[in-house]
Amino acid sequence: xxxxxxxxxxxxxxxxxxxxxxxxxxxxxxxxxxxxxxxxxxxxxxxxxxxxxxxxxxxxxxxxxxxxxxxxxxxxxxxxxxxxxxxxxxxxxxxxxxxxxxxxxxxxxxxxxxxxxxxxxxxxxxxxxxxxxxxxxxxxxxxxxx
Numbered sequence: 001x002x003x004x005x006x007x008x009x010x011x012x013x014x015x016x017x018x019x020x021x022x023x024x025x026x027x028x029x030x031x032x033x034x035x036x037x038x039x040x041x042x043x044x045x046x047x048x049x050x051x052x053x054x055x056x057x058x059x060x061x062x063x064x065x066x067x068x069x070x071x072x073x074x075x076x077x078x079x080x081x082x083x084x085x086x087x088x089x090x091x092x093x094x095x096x097x098x099x100x101x102x103x104x105x106x107x108x109x110x111x112x113x114x115x116x117x118x119x120x121x122x123x124x125x126x127x128x129x130x131x132x133x134x135x136x137x138x139x140x141x142x143x144x145x146x
Contacts, residue, residue: 015128020074022126026081027070035064078132081123088120 004017038061049057063080070077096114099105105114 015075015131019126019128019131022122023074023078023081024071026084026123026126027067027074027077030064030067030080030084031071034060035067038064075128075131078127081127082132085120085123085127088117088123092117092120 038057041057042061045057063083066077066080070080092114095110096105096117099108099110100114105111
């Protein structure tokens, strides 16, 4: 049974089943947890939106909503996982790390976000990096017409 987790799945472009299950877990967390928070904020907001906050809330809501497609098509929706990894790692590097290195992260407004963003490790583990390299970072082969 456990050996099947490490088999490549032809239905999912040869990505290992363990990656498919972990990706679906990520998509489910984004869709249900982030989606509940963001849709609630958007649907219950009172008054005029501050433009930059509205951008953040609508982007996160779109992100969470698109994660629903990832439950059905985990490999095709990999770009949103890559976006998640990129923005969280960038934020941790440019906001949290400088605070932490100065001993100022604990008790700061950034502390709770930093701890939440450390969950990006699950996304990094879930991504089929070999598939990403092959699909996104190699030049498409030229096939000659018959």
